[in-house]
Amino acid sequence: MTSPSRSLEAMRAGAPLVQCITNYVAMNFAANVLLAAGAAPAMVHDAEESGEFAAVAGALTVNIGTLSPRWVAGMVEAIDGATGAGKPWVLDPVACFATGLRRETTTKLMQLRPTIVRGNASEILAIAGESSSGQGVDAGDSVQAAEAAARKVAQEAGSVVAVTGAVDFVTDGARGVWITGGSPMMPRVTATGCALTCLVGAYAAVVEDPLDATVGALAHFAAAGEMAGDGVSGPGSFSVAFLDALMAVGPESLGAARVRAA
Ligand SMILES: Nc1ncnc2c1ncn2[C@@H]1O[C@H](COP(=O)(O)OP(=O)(O)O)[C@@H](O)[C@H]1O
Numbered sequence: 001m002t003s004p005s006r007s008l009e010a011m012r013a014g015a016p017l018v019q020c021i022t023n024y025v026a027m028n029f030a031a032n033v034l035l036a037a038g039a040a041p042a043m044v045h046d047a048e049e050s051g052e053f054a055a056v057a058g059a060l061t062v063n064i065g066t067l068s069p070r071w072v073a074g075m076v077e078a079i080d081g082a083t084g085a086g087k088p089w090v091l092d093p094v095a096c097f098a099t100g101l102r103r104e105t106t107t108k109l110m111q112l113r114p115t116i117v118r119g120n121a122s123e124i125l126a127i128a129g130e131s132s133s134g135q136g137v138d139a140g141d142s143v144q145a146a147e148a149a150a151r152k153v154a155q156e157a158g159s160v161v162a163v164t165g166a167v168d169f170v171t172d173g174a175r176g177v178w179i180t181g182g183s184p185m186m187p188r189v190t191a192t193g194c195a196l197t198c199l200v201g202a203y204a205a206v207v208e209d210p211l212d213a214t215v216g217a218l219a220h221f222a223a224a225g226e227m228a229g230d231g232v233s234g235p236g237s238f239s240v241a242f243l244d245a246l247m248a249v250g251p252e253s254l255g256a257a258r259v260r261a262a
């Protein structure tokens, strides 16, 4: 196993280029998150160029937050490009239960076998075919309630699945890891989860085992969230402090204390 500390060092040393297909809400914040953490973002989503770009990026992330048929075409081209070039890709199924277009698109993208799926508990429950209480982009279920669903989706799709919330759970269907940390301010800042998905892509570009890569990215967020949450007065100042903390976090903050095998 590659420890989260080692993964952080590898991610910073490699400064991987990550192609992010993410939503209009998240684009700016996610790009800043990657730069602060030590990676290089590029928001490239149109079908005219997304496949070509995927072959040169270290990893691809695909987020359905502000979806349209034209975006879906760009996603499929990019996934073909990444898969053809042997690059990992990460799916963020934002509010995948909310509309027909989101349900159909998520089914289609899951059939293309994402290397990693990162969502909140309601999204992962919905992908597993179970009922969930999500409200739009926000979760209404606990991560613990989605543990079995995550294991099932991982086994069926052959993907690593990460469920995030007050605690995080990651599984490849056989192994399971819990990660603690973060701050209650994190769900009060929009696109925190979307930005995390992009960071998972950065780790996956340089860490061979997708489970280790995912744990590294989530531990990095957990440590930075904890650091930034200390003494801030609300979501606005948290958001600024969080970017600073993503850069300030070092390997010593990603120790065994916040990562536990299930
Ligand atoms: N109540 C909380 N306490 C600590 N960290 C949290 C909390 N809620 C979410 N997080 C963290 O915020 C990040 C985004 O997760 P989440 O809110 O589940 O995603 P999404 O925005 O897609 O719903 C993750 O790093 C997660 O651990």
Ligand SMILES: Cc1ncsc1CCOP(=O)(O)O
Binding pocket: 023, 025, 026, 065, 066, 094, 137, 190, 191, 192, 193, 194, 195
């Ligand atoms: C508010 C909103 N609406 C469509 S996408 C989006 C951002 C969702 O971000 P996150 O999933 O990280 O909370």
Ligand SMILES: [Mg+2]
Binding pocket: 094, 095, 119, 120, 137, 193, 194
């Ligand atoms: Mg989300």
